[in-house]
Amino acid sequence: MLYICYQSVLEPLTQTQVIRYLEGLILAGHRICLLTFEPASFSRRQVIRVREQLSGKGITWDWVRYHNYPTVPATAWDIFRGILAATRLSWKYGVSLLHARAHVAGLIALAVKRVTGAKFLFDLRGFMAEERVDAGIWPPGGALFQATKYAERALVSAADGIIVLTPQARKLLAQWYPRETARKAIQIIPCCVDRRYQPAPALLCGQRADDEPLTLVYAGKLGGWYLTEEMVAFVAEAAAKVPNLRWQVWTQSDSTLLSQLVERAHLSARVQIGRLAPDVLAAELPKCRAGLALIRPSLSKLASSPTKIGEYLAAGLPVVASAGVGDVDELLTGNHGTGRGPVGVLVRRFTADAYREVLPELLQLVADPTTPARCRATAADYLDLQHVGWARYRQIYQALLGPGRKPVR
Numbered sequence: 001m002l003y004i005c006y007q008s009v010l011e012p013l014t015q016t017q018v019i020r021y022l023e024g025l026i027l028a029g030h031r032i033c034l035l036t037f038e039p040a041s042f043s044r045r046q047v048i049r050v051r052e053q054l055s056g057k058g059i060t061w062d063w064v065r066y067h068n069y070p071t072v073p074a075t076a077w078d079i080f081r082g083i084l085a086a087t088r089l090s091w092k093y094g095v096s097l098l099h100a101r102a103h104v105a106g107l108i109a110l111a112v113k114r115v116t117g118a119k120f121l122f123d124l125r126g127f128m129a130e131e132r133v134d135a136g137i138w139p140p141g142g143a144l145f146q147a148t149k150y151a152e153r154a155l156v157s158a159a160d161g162i163i164v165l166t167p168q169a170r171k172l173l174a175q176w177y178p179r180e181t182a183r184k185a186i187q188i189i190p191c192c193v194d195r196r197y198q199p200a201p202a203l204l205c206g207q208r209a210d211d212e213p214l215t216l217v218y219a220g221k222l223g224g225w226y227l228t229e230e231m232v233a234f235v236a237e238a239a240a241k242v243p244n245l246r247w248q249v250w251t252q253s254d255s256t257l258l259s260q261l262v263e264r265a266h267l268s269a270r271v272q273i274g275r276l277a278p279d280v281l282a283a284e285l286p287k288c289r290a291g292l293a294l295i296r297p298s299l300s301k302l303a304s305s306p307t308k309i310g311e312y313l314a315a316g317l318p319v320v321a322s323a324g325v326g327d328v329d330e331l332l333t334g335n336h337g338t339g340r341g342p343v344g345v346l347v348r349r350f351t352a353d354a355y356r357e358v359l360p361e362l363l364q365l366v367a368d369p370t371t372p373a374r375c376r377a378t379a380a381d382y383l384d385l386q387h388v389g390w391a392r393y394r395q396i397y398q399a400l401l402g403p404g405r406k407p408v409r
Helices: 012-027 044-056 071-093 102-116 128-134 143-158 167-176 228-241 256-264 278-287 307-314 328-333 352-367 371-382 385-401
Strands: 002-005 032-038 059-065 097-101 119-123 161-164 185-188 214-219 245-250 271-274 290-293 319-322 344-347
Touching: 002 012, 002 071, 002 102, 012 032, 012 059, 012 278, 012 307, 012 385, 032 071, 044 059, 059 071, 071 102, 097 102, 097 385, 102 119, 102 143, 119 143, 119 385, 128 143, 161 167, 161 385, 167 185, 185 385, 214 228, 214 278, 214 307, 228 245, 228 256, 228 290, 228 352, 256 271, 278 307, 290 307, 290 352, 307 319, 307 328, 307 371, 319 328, 328 344, 344 352
Parallel strands: 002 032, 002 097, 032 059, 097 119, 119 161, 161 185, 214 245, 214 290, 245 271, 290 319, 319 344
Antiparallel strands: none
C-alpha cells in the first residue's frame, strides 16, 4: 500500500495520527510505503533520522519537496511532482492500494490509479471547499470553491472506498453525491488516541491535594478555527469565580497574540504558555483538571473530529467544548447510549453569560471523583486507537483487498 500524505512527516498529526494508524495496519500484515511533502528547511540529517525511525516500524518512506507560494501554482506543481513520485513508488513496490489523506493527496492518487490500476481509498479528513469558505479564505461559490467541489465529486466517484471522521460527514456525502456513493464502502473513523495518556497512580485513584490549583489546559494550534480570544474570555470568567484557577497552554503556534490577550485580561499570573512534544504532552495532560476546546462551529466542522478532545478524555479530563462540531455534542453529553453520564460541557454561545452558565456544571464534573474514569471509558469506547481506529482501518482494507497476510497480532 502507498499512503500519500500532503504534509510533513514531522507534523504532530502525522506522528500521532498517520504513523500510529499505519503501525496498526503493519501489524495486520500489510506492507506500507509512506509518501510525505517536506519544507525547504528539511535537512539531510532529518531525512536520515526519519528514514531510520520509520524503517524500525516497518514503514518504507519517501518524500517530495513542499511548496506554498504562490498558493495555486505551488499546489499544482506539488501535485505534478507527487504524481511522478507516487507512480515511481507504485511500480517499484507493486502497490495494489493507494491510500490518500485529504483532497490534494486524493488528486495524486486518482492520477496514479488511472496509470497503474491500483485501488483508491479516499481518506476524507474534511470538506476542503466549505472549510475555506467558513474560514473566510474563499468567497462562497467562487472559482476556487467550484473547482474544489468538482474535484471532490471526481474523487468520491473514483474512490473504491471512503473514510470520513463523523456520521454527519457520511450523511452530507450521501446528500451531495448520492449516485457516486451508492453501494460504496464508507467507513467512519474518528481521530483516535492511543493509551499513553495514563495518569500516575495517585491521580488514577482521584487523590489530589485540597489546595491544588484547578488547572484548565489547551493543547494544539491557536487561531483560525481555534478561538483564541474566546478561550481567553472563558478563562477570565472562570477565574472570577474560581480563585485558584490556572490555565496551561501548550501550542506549536506563535503565541504572541495569546500573550497580549492574556495580559489585557489581567490573567498573566494565572496563565502559563509553553510547547511540548507529543510524548511529553501525554504525560503532562493527566496532571490538569479539565480540557478546553473552543472551535468555531460551521457546516464544514460537522465533518471534524478534534484530536485534542480524544487526548483530553483519554487523560481523564472533562472537556469544555463548543457545540456543533462533529459528534462532540453526543460524545460529551453522554448521548451515545452508554448510560455513563456526561464527560464535558458545551458552550453554545460565545458570550460572558454563556460562559458563566456552564461553569457550575464544569465545576461539578471536576469535583466528582468518578469523572476521570468516565472520561477514560468514553475515550476507550469511541476513540481508542487499537479497538476503534486500527480495527476499522483493517475492516475497510479487507473490504477492498480481501484477507491480507497473516496478522502479527
